[in-house]
Amino acid sequence: MVSLTISEPAVRSFIFYSSVLALKMMFMSYLTLKKRVGKNVYANDEDAKARKGTVKYNDPDVERVRRAHLNDLENIPAFWVLGALYLTTGPSAAIAVTLFRVFAVCRIIYTIVYAVKPVPPPARGIAFGISSLISMYMGAHIVLYYLPVRSFIFHASVLGLKMLSMSFLTAVQRFRKRVFANEEDAKILDNSVVTLTDPDVERVRRAHLNDLESIPLFWILGGLYLTTGPSAVLATALFRTYTVSRIVHTVVYAIIPLPQPARGIAFDISFLIKLYMGVHVISHYIISY
Template sequence: MAGFTFENPAVQSYAFYSGVLALKTLGMALLTGRIRFRKKVFANEEDAKLRKSVVKYDDPDVERVRRAHLNDLENIPAFWLVGGLYLTTAPDAALAVNLFRVYTVGRILHTIVYAIKPLPQPARGISFGIPYLITVYMGLKVVLHYASALSYAFYSGVLALKTLGVAILTGRTRYRKKVFANEEDTKSTKGIVKLDDPDVERVRRAHLNDLENIPAFWLIGGLYLTTAPDTALAVNLFRAYTVGRILHTIVYAVKPLPQPARGISFGIPYLIMIYMGVKVVLFYASAL
């Protein structure tokens, strides 16, 4: 892993900005709670009884903050993975530091103009787009660097780019149908606010399914490599997992097919994850 030493200023920068982004993401939960308590609207009956409030699932202010939080969860874990792998490609230290810095500032500004002080577009689009392009750039660098090895790093980079791509697919569907989740998006497009469009929600469910599964692969796949697995088996598991997840998005959100197409494309990667996870747990069980 070329250049990955904590004497490297780029590695130190990555650690710093990753910590900032983690704290920023955790802070979104507090912001959501603050809005709920201020407006006295909760999602659970026990919370409402304690505060003499109401259960309400569609408060616009709460939902705006929750969408901003979800946007963090859709993007920041990919940065952690891709940024770390990018450092192993021996990038120019000054460039890497500036990429990490700009990414972090962009994500903070995105939360401000989305959830704290909503501003008209293109404020949110710019604060989302620049960090997004930085992640795509680093992801491409990782994929190209490790393409000859077809390794964990290569397939992790492919999966990161694929997950980021589903966000673009969501946006494309919204603009095609002119249905949006935020009032400021409708002003320049002559669209409407609609939170239950079936085509948009299908793509969002596919995206959420990625978020429920792919970060776990990044963790478990990396830990699985520390158990000294057979190299050919590990590569084939990573390959099958990646192909399965790509097919899952295709048959779910791009070209929906009848079952069991989606079940198979979900199930095989899922079982691969279970297998690797069990191997990791058994290997390290003596360390309890």
């Protein structure tokens, strides 16, 4: 791991573009609100009564913005983690700055052509693909750099790549079933339909959401756990087991569905590992508190 200072161009670039992307994500909430007010449709009774509107959960324009927002939530936090870890590998400043800049621009373009001014494919796909490839490149670079000695960084990066792959798995299911969430996507293939309830697609999306609920907590608790000076053997075993259990969870849930308790066991193992690390961190620092 190389030492980093705030004066380095790559570090300053990462901080700048991370802040831009954070503000962009915050803006999406206001864009959703603007769509709701413009269409006078709301998700809550009290909001509809206050503005004499209607309660509607499937307005296409509102849901389009919400899907764009969810895509940000699926991709930008992974960029923050992977980008920060990528800096610790001592990359070329020119390459790092270019990667950060292109990623941020692609995410902004993605939102514009998806939720602000919808443009037919492949505009959205290109913007998404480029940003995903950047994250994957950084993740692969980190994995290769830290493979021999840094168990946590290695497994955190593997999980980041795993989360990114879930978007592609969802796309594969949509194309396989010829079911899409947007009308412009359905026009790509003949005999395609627009539906938000296909069971196979929703199964993958639920597995993806479970990752979003679980893996970021592992990143936080695992990082804090390292500050307690744990046994290297135990820590490595925990990180490795957690990563394997999350991969198994996805396989038996979304790729080759197996009867319970297969998925429950995989989930429980990963849950207990996070619980143990969290309790260990609290017990270690409770005296200081």
